[in-house]
Amino acid sequence: MLTFDARVDARGFDLALDVAEGETVAILGPNGAGKSTLLSLISGLLRADEGSAALGSTVLFDQPGASRAGSRAESRGRPGTAAWLAPHLRGVALLSQEALLFPHLSVLDNVAFGPRSAGVSTTAARATAREWLAEVEASDLADRRPSQLSGGQAQRVAIARALAANPRLLLLDEPLAALDIAVAPALRRMLRRVLVGRTAIVVTHEVLDAVTFADRVVVMSRGQILEQGTTHDVLERPRHPFTAQLAGLNLLTGMRTAAGMRTDAGVEIAAGPSDLAEGIAVAAAVRPGAVAVLRDGSPEPGAGVIEVVVTDLEPRGDVVRVRAGELSADVPPARIAQLDLVPGDSVRFALRPDDVELYAR
Amino acid sequence: MTRATRRYSAVPRWVIVLAALGACFTLLPLVAMATRVNWGDFGALITSESSVDALLLSLRTSVSATVLCVVFGVPMALVLARTSFPGQRVLRALVLLPLVLPPVIGGIALLATFGRRGLLGHTFEVLGIQIAFSTTAVVIAQTFVALPFLVVSLEGALRVAGTRYEAVASTLGARPTTVLRRITLPLVLPALLSGAVLSFARALGEFGATLTFAGSLQGVTRTLPLEIYLQRETDPDAAVALSLVLVVVAVLVVGLTLRTGSVDAGLARRPRLAVVTPARETHSAADGS
Numbered sequence: 239m240l241t242f243d244a245r246v247d248a249r250g251f252d253l254a255l256d257v258a259e260g261e262t263v264a265i266l267g268p269n270g271a272g273k274s275t276l277l278s279l280i281s282g283l284l285r286a287d288e289g290s291a292a293l294g295s296t297v298l299f300d301q302p303g304a305s306r307a308g309s310r311a312e313s314r315g316r317p318g319t320a321a322w323l324a325p326h327l328r329g330v331a332l333l334s335q336e337a338l339l340f341p342h343l344s345v346l347d348n349v350a351f352g353p354r355s356a357g358v359s360t361t362a363a364r365a366t367a368r369e370w371l372a373e374v375e376a377s378d379l380a381d382r383r384p385s386q387l388s389g390g391q392a393q394r395v396a397i398a399r400a401l402a403a404n405p406r407l408l409l410l411d412e413p414l415a416a417l418d419i420a421v422a423p424a425l426r427r428m429l430r431r432v433l434v435g436r437t438a439i440v441v442t443h444e445v446l447d448a449v450t451f452a453d454r455v456v457v458m459s460r461g462q463i464l465e466q467g468t469t470h471d472v473l474e475r476p477r478h479p480f481t482a483q484l485a486g487l488n489l490l491t492g493m494r495t496a497a498g499m500r501t502d503a504g505v506e507i508a509a510g511p512s513d514l515a516e517g518i519a520v521a522a523a524v525r526p527g528a529v530a531v532l533r534d535g536s537p538e539p540g541a542g543v544i545e546v547v548v549t550d551l552e553p554r555g556d557v558v559r560v561r562a563g564e565l566s567a568d569v570p571p572a573r574i575a576q577l578d579l580v581p582g583d584s585v586r587f588a589l590r591p592d593d594v595e596l597y598a599r
Numbered sequence: 600m601t602r603a604t605r606r607y608s609a610v611p612r613w614v615i616v617l618a619a620l621g622a623c624f625t626l627l628p629l630v631a632m633a634t635r636v637n638w639g640d641f642g643a644l645i646t647s648e649s650s651v652d653a654l655l656l657s658l659r660t661s662v663s664a665t666v667l668c669v670v671f672g673v674p675m676a677l678v679l680a681r682t683s684f685p686g687q688r689v690l691r692a693l694v695l696l697p698l699v700l701p702p703v704i705g706g707i708a709l710l711a712t713f714g715r716r717g718l719l720g721h722t723f724e725v726l727g728i729q730i731a732f733s734t735t736a737v738v739i740a741q742t743f744v745a746l747p748f749l750v751v752s753l754e755g756a757l758r759v760a761g762t763r764y765e766a767v768a769s770t771l772g773a774r775p776t777t778v779l780r781r782i783t784l785p786l787v788l789p790a791l792l793s794g795a796v797l798s799f800a801r802a803l804g805e806f807g808a809t810l811t812f813a814g815s816l817q818g819v820t821r822t823l824p825l826e827i828y829l830q831r832e833t834d835p836d837a838a839v840a841l842s843l844v845l846v847v848v849a850v851l852v853v854g855l856t857l858r859t860g861s862v863d864a865g866l867a868r869r870p871r872l873a874v875v876t877p878a879r880e881t882h883s884a885a886d887g888s
Contacts, residue, residue, distance in 0.1 A: 281770050325769040326778075332770040338763055342785045351781070355773035403771045 239437050240407055244279050244289025245303065251275050251461035257407070262438045264452030264469065266445070266484055272461035273441040277409045280439070281332045282325035293330065293407055298323050326355070331405035335412040337392035339384035345395050346371070346380040352403025370398040374428060390421030394428070401432060408438040414447065426450055445473065445484045457481045475597045476523055479564055487523040488565050491599060494520045498542065499596060507542030508591040519599040528593040529567035531560055533577050537588035544587045548579060562587065629846060636843055637836040644840040652818045653826035654844065660734065660822060661802040664741035668798040671742075672749035673791065677783070679750070680757035691754075698747040705743050706811025713739065713812075736813035737820050741802035748801055749794040756790030757783070793856045800852040804845070 243254040251272045257263050265273050278284035280291060280298065288303025300321040339348045349367035354360065371377045374394045384392060393413065400408060413429060414422045430450050440451050448455050448469055456466040457478060464478045476482040482489035492501035494516050498509030514520055530537065537543055546562035557568040560579065567587055637644065644650070679691050697705055713730040714720045723730055730736050764786060768778045784791065806824040813820040815829065823845060831838040
């Protein structure tokens with residue numbers, strides 16, 4: 239459905255992405271990864287230096303770069319070869335983390351804005367708007383002004399407004415990031431419901447959003463794709479430290495050995511059974527809860543041991559997360575007291591072979 | 600609400616003294632002028648034929664000039680605030696030049712453009728139109744000096760409003776003209792109104808450029824400020840009385856601007872107001888006020 243491949247030099251952005259009809263893709267990445275640039279390029283608010291994108295048979299833009307168009311002298315003659323469709327003709331609706339409801343219009347007229355712009359009569363557009371307000375359970379807000387809405391209500395209305403425009407592609411830019419923790423779950427459920435069967439791209443740094451909405455996950459950083467795959471695959475078997483961090487997992491990378499793996503730092507870790515061949519690059523994702531912290535005592539027989547220095551202790555509900563560089567272990571508070579653990583201590587992280595499941599990298 | 604509560608303010612006393620002196624400096628001349636008014640003949644003085652002619656001409660030309668300012672000023676402000684092109688900064692400075700230029704120079708410049716021997720004067724003459732020293736010239740002179748007021752106030756408001764609502768409207772399928780009509784202009788309406796009021800006031804007070812470019816012909820180009828200047832020589836009482844009329848008009852204009860200004864502030868305040876008095880907000884919104 240969507241094919242996209244574009245470059246923006248000033249932002250170090252260079253990325254190719256396809257989204258199938260009816261598919262919801264989550265884009266995960268740290269701040270400054272280029273997620274918003276991607277959405278701006280697709281919606282037409284930003285122009286690419288080079289590249290092209292199409293939505294179905296509609297060309298969104300096609301910008302031959304200097305390198306593709308040949309020498310400069312040649313391309314100077316006809317700059318008109320570039321195609322670019324104005325945002326209002328693209329059928330791409332953008333929902334950002336702020337609702338951005340038009341302050342001078344009522345809620346109903348906000349939602350009716352898309353149909354009205356498409357040339358529908360005021361009466362018909364308002365009827366459509368009422369349907370969409372009902373769909374997001376916000377019918378009772380129809381006559382209010384945006385200034386009279388809470389953050390969660392405003393975002394509901396913004397979702398209705400985006401959907402009422404009947405977009406072929408829906409872009410969501412951290413749709414729940416600005417909301418109270420109290421209202422986010424209800425809205426997440428609602429988004430999940432309306433996104434079924436829709437072609438959509440959800441930009442988020444919240445892994446729960448990806449799990450809830452997306453069929454597929456694309457992890458990006460600094461304008462590039464780090465890894466992608468089905469949501470389950472990417473989050474269960476991360477291949478990149480950033481993804482592992484998002485998924486809350488310890489990532490070990492190294493080489494397959496007979497007994498398990500040798501990490502990049504040269505530590506031998508025993509692993510569970512695997513039919514991967516020796517010598518290939520492998521990774522293992524280990525839950526922090528499966529990591530034991532030892533000071534002197536010897537680990538269980540067969541367990542892999544990594545010498546680390548504690549960098550941070552962080553309370554997390556009923557456990558304390560012991561951070562040591564990129565690795566972490568969740569242990570009960572009593573265990574921390576027993577070990578008399580403070581940041582700066584040298585300890586050992588022990589991994590039972592059964593918890594180390596290898597996969598190819 | 601907060602105005603009633605007494606808060607500590609860190610303004611030094613000597614600043615307050617200087618501010619009071621400044622305020623006196625501004626207000627005292629007006630008071631002094633009011634004391635010189637010959638109230639007995641006030642009615643007769645301001646309803647003499649030449650006075651009424653001048654007042655009506657002033658109102659007519661100022662309204663026309665204000666309309667022209669809106670017609671050309673809104674697009675100018677939009678282009679300056681929303682697009683970028685080489686030389687934009689220079690162009691902005693030049694467009695705002697009449698704001699700081701002595702009006703008499705504006706008049707000379709307009710003569711050089713539209714005068715009989717002017718740059719475009721010949722073209723107009725061929726078409727049978729003579730602009731200089733006509734009522735049209737008065738409107739042109741007033742528009743020339745008043746236009747920057749509207750452009751400045753609107754461009755600032757457009758920048759503050761930002762482009763995010765416009766971007767959302769575009770992605771919802773609105774054509775640029777629809778975005779302008781339904782989003783951009785309603786959002787800056789208070790600034791547009793206050794800009795228009797300021798332009799009107801500037802046009803009403805125009806003297807130098809009008810005298811230079813349009814002359815002083817009763818009923819044709821002699822606007823109220825010109826009439827006042829002329830009467831000062833022959834009938835000081837009439838001059839003072841007419842001045843008071845202009846002061847009243849100016850006060851009304853300033854009052855109007857403050858009103859629209861408070862509309863502006865009200866928009867920013869609304870979220871909090873809504874929490875306090877949602878019912879009243881809905882009510883006033885329904886009234887369309």
